[in-house]
Amino acid sequence: MAEAQPTQEKPRRKIGEGPGRLLVSLYGLFTVAAGSRSVYQLIAQYHKAPLSYWLSAFAAVVYAFILVTLVRGGESARRIALACCGVELAGVLVVGTLSIVTPSWFHDQTVWSYYGAGYVCIPLILPVTGILWLRRAARQSEPEPLPQAGAQPAGA
Numbered sequence: 095m096a097e098a099q100p101t102q103e104k105p106r107r108k109i110g111e112g113p114g115r116l117l118v119s120l121y122g123l124f125t126v127a128a129g130s131r132s133v134y135q136l137i138a139q140y141h142k143a144p145l146s147y148w149l150s151a152f153a154a155v156v157y158a159f160i161l162v163t164l165v166r167g168g169e170s171a172r173r174i175a176l177a178c179c180g181v182e183l184a185g186v187l188v189v190g191t192l193s194i195v196t197p198s199w200f201h202d203q204t205v206w207s208y209y210g211a212g213y214v215c216i217p218l219i220l221p222v223t224g225i226l227w228l229r230r231a232a233r234q235s236e237p238e239p240l241p242q243a244g245a246q247p248a249g250a
Contacts, residue, residue, distance in 0.1 A: 143202035
């Protein structure tokens with residue numbers, strides 16, 4: 095029976111460290127911006143454009159989930175963040191397209207209207223960047239097998 099190869103444990107970097115800190119900062123900023131804006135609008139201007147304000151509130155919740163998972167780190171948090179980034183990207187694409195095709199549905203802008211044009215298109219760029227970072231973080235976290243005892247290194 096063959097023995098399982100031992101794995102070399104590298105110190106694992108949390109997904110919110112290194113370049114991930116920029117993502118954490120941006121998701122924190124967007125959580126606060128979209129959340130506070132939507133709460134105010136839902137309270138003070140609900141009658142004006144409820145669909146837009148609820149979509150902004152939903153965006154804030156998605157941003158908050160991604161923020162928490164990036165800070166928490168770990169494989170399960172990475173998977174949740176990846177799924178949330180997918181939801182975010184789908185939301186930006188659907189709401190962005192609908193805001194162009196059927197502007198009468200949106201009596202006020204959401205965070206995702208016109209693909210986030212009101213926020214310099216960061217809502218469109220952020221999930222793509224997040225997905226790329228999270229996929230890269232998955233590859234980096236895979237442990238490398240140790241060479242077997244008595245085996246010669248490759249190329250020797």
